[in-house]
Amino acid sequence: MKRWTVGLSVALVLFAAGCGNPAGTDGDLVNGWGALAAPSVPKPSAGQCWTYKGDADKLAVGPDLAEVECTASHASETFKVGEFTGTIAQKSSPPAEADLTEAFAACQTEASNFLGGDWHDGRLILRVLAPSAKQWAGQARYYRCDLIEVSDDTYTIAPRTTSLKDTLRGSKPLQLGCVKVTTDSKGSIEDFVPVKCDTLHNGEYTGTFYSPDARPYPSDASARRSLLQPGCKTIVARYLGLTDAQYDLNKQISFAWSTATPARWGYGDRTARCYLMLEGNLSVSRSLLANGNVPV
Template sequence: MKRWTVGLSVSLVLFVAGCADPADTDGDLVNGWAAMAAPTVPKPAAGECWTYSGDADKLAVGPDLVEVECSQPHASETFHVGEFTGPVGGRTTVPTGADLTDAFAACQSEANNFLGGDWHDGKLVMRILPPSTKQWNGDARYYRCDLIEVSDDTYTISPRTSGLKDTLRGNRPVEIGCVKVATDSGGGIEDFVPTKCDTLHNGEYTGTFYSPDARPYPSDAAARRTLLQPGCKTIVARFLGLTDAQFDDNKQISFAWSTATPARWNYGDRTARCYLMLEGKLSVSRSLRANGNVPI
């Protein structure tokens, strides 16, 4: 092979030296052609769907995330793609934490428009997916906004075979409604599992509380209670059609909340989903919206 390569090169030199320039060329072997552009990282697009195994909060760009047709079982759907700009885009490392604040705000706005309502009201997790380190080093500066349907409050993925657009409009098929409150042997809450309201259940989603300011995540349980309990109490009371004072007289219904993770809180998801819960072994097979203090 080496002899063939050398022989070809010699023949080519002799040919060029012994012949005139071919028509429409300038004698330069590349004939003025521009050099090939440097390779770029492919940019994702809205409308792409992805398979993944694991829980929704650990979903990340990498070999475990594989693009498929949205009509095929998938875990995640890209609904918007944005760009990191300014100081964040100029970083030498992939943005994390508070550096994702602007991207989160953009994703949240786009998600609510895409779905037709606040994504927190759905059986959904919204994820911001910046490039991998390798992609960032290859000058990728995009971020993906993905939505994942889940089957419980611990982010178990519920695979879909259709897109999520407009699923919080009309009959709102992905809306969180009634839930079964899963508890451990000591009565501690382990999960809120969405279920149909015409089946027996002991809880119901009533709305999402938003922190009134950009305070850091209240890592102390007492601090979380101080912040979240009054807000969720009001949300639950209004759902029932009561004032806070009237709700204080209700002996059959209490409430609880599910807070965004510290990482999500840090970049702007300063929220808690608020749930009413029936006391003891009480259960119902209907919604309790506007039930007031009527006995269960």
């Protein structure tokens, strides 16, 4: 090792004392080459599809989310990509909850254009996805808007092999309608499962209630009821073709709602899906739209 070091030193001295720079060089070791660009995180783009195992509300950027062709079985579709800016982009960790408010609003607007209607009215979940912690550390500042088809109200993913574009236009193949209301042994609601209206069912989606202001998620059950019950009651009554007072006379139809999770509420999805429900063991094989107070 010492002999090699000495020999190299002598060679360098001889070279320095020689006839000057080799032809075509200027003596600068990098010879005018620019510095290598810093590594960057690949940015997703609209039109990409992704596989995922789990429920739609836990879907997140990471190794469990893999890109595939949209003609292959997939869970999620990216339809818009935006950028975080300002103070949010300067934070040391990826944005979450309230810091996603502007991104979620942009996703929601574009979702309506992409689908042809409000995603709440479909068998769908809208996700706004920030970069992972590692991607954020690598200077990624994008957000993704993803749509996911679900098969029930507990966010079970329904894999697809086609795009979700225009699925709430025309014949509206993903429009929410009639549902089977499932309950546990104590009678508490477990899920609202979409079914065809010409099959026996005991419930129906009637519309989505939007909080009238930006109040925090009402964590107290009584506060949630105070906010959501009057709103859903009116939505159900109008769906049946009734005023609130006329609906109060109906003894066969009640209603319930499915509220956005606290995390989703925190970044702007302050909503509840409202469902009418038939009392007792009643069931029908038709829609109850504009049914009024006619016995079912």
